[in-house]
């Protein structure tokens with residue numbers, strides 16, 4: 001088997017297309033080397049090796065050794081250096097690189113190949129003894145942490161002591177002899193901890209590094225990250241071994257990271273940070289505050305140190321050319337790591353850059369306008385789920401702000417929450433339903449779960465590319481990073497700033513768009529949906545086949561949904577209209593009635609309010625279809641709870657509390673979700689559905705009359721819930737038709753309407769061909785269909801479904817994303833059987849899945865006519881529908 005793929009020297013074994021095999025980093029290094037960009041030579045051990053490694057019980061197959069050796073020889077040949085050589089030692093980096101980027105999740109070792117002998121060679125060759133010993137001590141520290149599993153505090157403490165002894169403050173103030181002594185201390189510590197010396201043989205070091213990267217695939221934090229990002233555990237990581245280049249060889253050397261466009265706003269300008277005389281992780285670690293790449297970036301952030309454009313104009317120009325070339329080549333915004341070694345530019349990585357939702361939108365629309373990509377590609381570039389970030393409120397510009405600090409605007413959006421100083425605390429409080437802000441000096445991959453649980457993240461240290469910033473942008477959490485005036489004490493759980501003290505549980509607000517940190521809560525305003533958003537949505541609308549409707553029952557929701565582009569109501573849950581204070585008593589009266597005439601009295605009280613509800617909805621939705629579902633109440637939700645409730649119903653109905661209580665206990669159900677709900681209620685008490693049908697038709701006629709002249713029609717669609725037999729539907733259909741005819745007769749006018757049913761029980765799906773004979777449309781109620789197909793209570797699933805996802809027994813929560821194999825199969829089958837007897841039947845979905853992009857793709861595949869989802873998810877569904885159609 002070919003396990004090792006080489007790159008460098010103007011050539012490569014693979015390219016971008018080999019991402020699955022070489023991982024993202026390896027594939028792109030090969031691609032860059034292949035198109036002649038300056039990439040230090042190296043090789044990639046494939047992701048298949050990772051799988052094999054675990055199959056062999058964390059061991060390597062026999063044929064790997066020779067291939068790794070050949071890979072090392074390849075690097076030696078191109079660099080003219082030798083691994084382990086004392087005169088011109090080759091040093092390499094060993095890094096992980098999975099298919100999907102997992103920022104900060106996996107481990108990296110730099111300067112591998114240094115030992116007591118080669119360090120002297122590096123010193124002699126570079127003419128810089130300090131540099132050589134600094135590299136060696138960094139290597140011991142990193143290798144001990146990553147490969148040998150020793151605590152990095154061990155070394156940081158030793159470093160602190162060395163600096164104190166010398167009376168200096170910065171690492172860079174330590175001289176060669178100090179570092180030499182420090183290396184000796186480091187080695188002693190390793191031997192003390194492990195009972196064996198630090199490995200001196202470069203070959204041992206290399207294999208230790210390779211093993212560590214493969215092992216890091218299965219660390220707890222990597223698993224958590226994969227779970228949160230839906231990355232399969234069996235993908236594996238590749239290992240990249242690459243010749244080292246040095247950004248810490250003095251003032252003509254540097255290391256940096258850059259985006260070809262602003263990852264926060266999407267603006268078309270280079271965006272990045274670099275550090276002179278620094279190595280590898282110094283920029284992202286947020287330990288030293290980096291300098292900006294461009295003057296513009298610097299001005300925007302008000303930094304005082306020179307930008308790279310000023311400090312290293314020639315290399316900057318070369319870098320800018322490379323950015324342009326890479327964007328053209330990849331046709332997407334790139335996230336680049338580079339190093340400058342004594343004035344020579346080297347590229348260490350490129351990948352499609354992570355970006356905020358606003359940036360994704362702007363970049364997609366701009367690139368289409370620039371002709372770099374097509375409109376179709378632009379539509380496919382934006383993650384529908386990410387639109388969520390744009391649809392939610394931002395801080396009201398007119399609200400009073402008690403600004404206590406300002407940091408970097410690391411990830412946009414506003415968040416208010418109570419302070420939690422640790423990730424665990426953030427998770428704990430969030431699980432109690434509180435809005436939490438995670439407040440840290442800086443974050444690390446161990447904090448992922450807390451960042452996920454938090455509404456927003458605030459750090460005192462770190463730049464725009466710090467861990468906190470990168471991860472927050474990826475997660476869509478607002479983030480302010482590097483708010484340097486905050487002094488955070490984890491021990492006492494206090495944060496002080498400007499003489500004020502904030503404790504755990506105190507409330508703060510952050511604005512990730514400006515970097516402001518405010519005490520207390522600040523009011524928010526609704527987002528604007530014009531500009532790039534409007535453009536992209538227009539393109540999406542041109543491409544999609546399915547219609548997008550909304551699940552809404554109040555006029556306010558209908559307004560929001562129309563603004564978001566809803567093309568009708570797919571589900572108006574009438575029982576939601578019954579909760580309002582002014583009618584709940586009448587609803588209770590109706591439920592607790594003992595006979596039809598009492599029930600009709602109660603219903604008569606409800607009719608006017610139902611009618612005016614429907615009038616308002618028909619007005620807002622003029623010209624668009626409105627699916628009204630007849631009552632589907634889980635009865636227990638409407639039962640009077642307190643004595644006061646009973647008193648009130650007693651007063652309204654004239655019946656005694658005692659009688660009402662007895663009736664309530666008669667109606668008690670052991671399993672209300674499978675009880676007297678849905679159309680079963682209409683079968684037992686037809687007068688309820690009759691009242692609703694009357695309210696709908698009277699309202700429709702009233703609004704139709706108002707609309708005469710402006711051409712907008714009222715299009716009511718009456719939907720019957722929880723049907724299991726064709727007979728149920730035909731019975732209720734007849735009732736609806738009788739009521740319609742009566743109303744039309746009274747008003748002397750007819751309007752068109754449809755009658756259809758929900759398909760939300762397995763039997764209904766199986767008998768769809770019989771049911772379709774009485775229905776003009778089916779709407780799949782996949783919430784109940786999931787509940788009844790899987791036999792899992794939708795209200796209790798949260799307690800245990802997480803374990804199923806964690807254990808890989810379910811890919812995703814089936815109440816969030818449709819279970820294609822089971823529930824999906826029933827949907828497809830019902831669609832086919834329904835069409836067999838009613839070829840023109842209109843098919844849609846109105847369960848929660850209607851706003852989930854993967855489920856929307858399934859609906860497209862199944863040929864449904866529309867999806868219906870909550871108002872805020874309408875744009876998500878529009879974009880997802882377009883992507884599914886393309």
Ligand code: PEP
Nearest residue numbers: 760781782783784846847
């Ligand atoms: C459903 O069951 O999918 C549905 C839309 O109805 P409800 O959620 O109101 O039960």
Ligand code: MG
Nearest residue numbers: 760781783784
């Ligand atoms: Mg339902």
